[in-house]
Amino acid sequence: MEESVKKMDAFFNPRSVAIIGATKKVDKAGYVIFKNFATNKLRGVFKGELYPVNPGEDSILGFKCYSSIKDVPGEVELIVVIVPAKIVPSVMEEAVSKKVKAAVIITAGFKEVGNVDLELQVVAAAKRGDIRVLGPNCLGIFYSKTGVDSLFLPETKVLTTGEDVVATPRPMPGSIAMITQSGAFGVAALDYLTGRQMGVSKFVSFGNKCDVTEVDILGYLLHDKETRVILAYVEDIKAGREFLKVARKVTTKKPVVVIKAGKSEAGARAASSHTGAIAGSDKVYAAAFEQAGIIRARDMDEFFDAGKALAMQPPALGKNIGILTDAGGPGVMTVDELELEGLTVEPFSDETSQKFEKLKADGFILKIAATHNPVDLTGSVVDEQFEISADLMFQDTEIDGIIFLGLHHMPGLREKYIDSVAKVASKYSKPIVMCDIGETEMALYTRSRFDRLGIPSYSSPEDAARAMGALVKYGAYLQRNNCAEEYIKDFVEKRTKP
């Protein structure tokens, strides 16, 4: 690992943190951020030293407050800066003399609003002191394991009604790293991931990226054992060559899914007034992502859906998909979307067809069932038929992955199929994703059960098909780079067992 990347560790595992601009005023970002750390220290999650810095306060939440970092008795590895933009360069000067290792600058009002010089002063100080800087104009870091949480959006919010509600939830620990140029999208992502029970390994909002860029973060995550999949929101990438270099290294080890905003002309204009990003030609980005094995999501739903599939299932080593369903129409919709994605749904081999014919002859599945791929067990399905059909399909060497449409509505289903399909799937190293349609109790419950058993669930046939598309795309990339076998072996060893 390069030295500069190693230094990034101070953002995630700091032994000491100073919050520059901590305050007692509960409406201020400086209060929320200090309280995050203080609470996590109280809980025993954040184990480092914590110092509020603010010349106007004696103590905050029971912690002695310092006028400047220079007055802090011990060492300070990480500073989180929330003072007005104009003061930030002088804070950085003090950080240099204090031998700080890393700085998260939350403060906005730099390059993005035209204050380029101010940002250059920050960069110059950081270079002199060998300090890695995240931001400015960012949310910084959330890392549940060590209690680093520089998000100034409080977890709960008090409404005018006086009610206290969860507004910006922090996700549970997990294997997805979320990195983002847009703070607001980052916050929204935390809310989404928490609600969908997708665990997060590291969250990084990098804003203006005056020093630490997506290149550094990818380099760090490459070696991060907790991260299995990387989700990235970007508006522009400046160091194209370095980015490609590190991305190629990462993508042979772990999938990267990206959402690139500012694709269209008007979008690029909007991005420019948002983060000062020069979005550049979308074709160049498309080619670069393709070359680096990065999976590009078309929209937000696909972004999270692909991430979920790649976190929970091995990639597919071919593009021919088997469909197992109890719902004819949604089965047809799945086929349509797979073909649109460039995948195939070929009729089964004679061997598999004969096995299905025997199941029919033995009365194990209904005579009216369609069994040539899609396998449509119809609304008369019972739990056991799903289990044995899935097993047969997994055995077919021409099937590279399975989409399972287990609509819970069918009267003969009694919930047993959930565990048994998951058990069958765990015997194979081919991917499976599932779909159940509906937004009430039983649908939500069924999808959540499958998720917990390691089978990613989706609420529409097309979402499931696109998620499978991501698994096929990533599998093809690994094969081209001769590392599919190794990746899958490792994945299967570590995956969630039902």
Next chain:
Amino acid sequence: MEESVKKMDAFFNPRSVAIIGATKKVDKAGYVIFKNFATNKLRGVFKGELYPVNPGEDSILGFKCYSSIKDVPGEVELIVVIVPAKIVPSVMEEAVSKKVKAAVIITAGFKEVGNVDLELQVVAAAKRGDIRVLGPNCLGIFYSKTGVDSLFLPETKVLTTGEDVVATPRPMPGSIAMITQSGAFGVAALDYLTGRQMGVSKFVSFGNKCDVTEVDILGYLLHDKETRVILAYVEDIKAGREFLKVARKVTTKKPVVVIKAGKSEAGARAASSHTGAIAGSDKVYAAAFEQAGIIRARDMDEFFDAGKALAMQPPALGKNIGILTDAGGPGVMTVDELELEGLTVEPFSDETSQKFEKLKADGFILKIAATHNPVDLTGSVVDEQFEISADLMFQDTEIDGIIFLGLHHMPGLREKYIDSVAKVASKYSKPIVMCDIGETEMALYTRSRFDRLGIPSYSSPEDAARAMGALVKYGAYLQRNNCAEEYIKDFVEKRTKP
């Protein structure tokens, strides 16, 4: 209204119903369906006469059971048939002599599995007796207002654990008619619509459509005052000319959104083994839908999202969209998707720009806010800024509709903006749709509040953009047919007031 269409009324408002194949066996479709009607009669919702017909029973759920329809003392307007396929023709013969008006044939095992002759016998009897037939191989009708519910999937289901859970919910009354060739998709749609609190006017699953086709149903819904939007799932349409004729009549009065399954070659093959549909060239369908002013959804999410937008908002009379946001990144994503849809996000007129500059000068909105469309009020937004900005944007004659990205996370938002934005919107006859991203408490609450105030909410920027796309598409169609003004006038008069 044509006579044949008028006869369709017996499906929805029957004065008397006989359930042929009603049974006491609780696992059977004949039990579930009879119980639906019996329960609705008990509740006082179904006000007609109810007769179970089954030669093997004396009474079911307290109702005297008859051996044949011929033994039923009074008239029978509607029969619901759940006897084995082979017996159905003889049931139809009896129905002819009983002068039945309409028959829902739930039973499968006809044309879709090759039993063409059997289906022809049913059709012949129906013709002779002038009986309108829905099905066979369908779920039939759900109409909450009169308690007609021929769905054999029980509302709740008992799991192996003994727990009783809602499995196939019935939606609340509303303005969306859902018609479907696939029963399974229909059931899934009921689950989706219920969960998303989208009310349904009429639900019709038409299966093999041996007599009643989408043409008849559209003809009926054209005159149905309760239906404002029609959602249709189809795999094939046989009477192309008649379909176009009636569709054109309907679409100038109410929008029709269609999902056409079997688009791809493999999809068409799957559709053929599903409903025996001959899907035909997708290009022909695309052209026909276009010509008839039918909005074609690309996938399930867009299908429901477009339906929701069209049910709740007036169409747009142009394609230039204003974006109001507190989240820069999601704003850029919205612009990207709008451009992809062929819509535009032009900078504001000088007049509107000056108004925004004045707001900045007066300190009413932040100096760092972007105000050239998108309007990005940034994470520092407070409730009142949304209200006044929305109002300014609605006033701009070059803005045809607004996408409002009100991410609830921003610390300065206190829920007041929900009511005030809805109030502003109600002053104008231009459409507005909103997006809040997240899957936890506050996001779900915020979206649901907007929905109830008549502003359709979406969980991703792209979903909101596509929903606006549907409003623009429908508006352009109405304008081409010189009926936009009339439609919008009527819509605005009847819409939900905040």
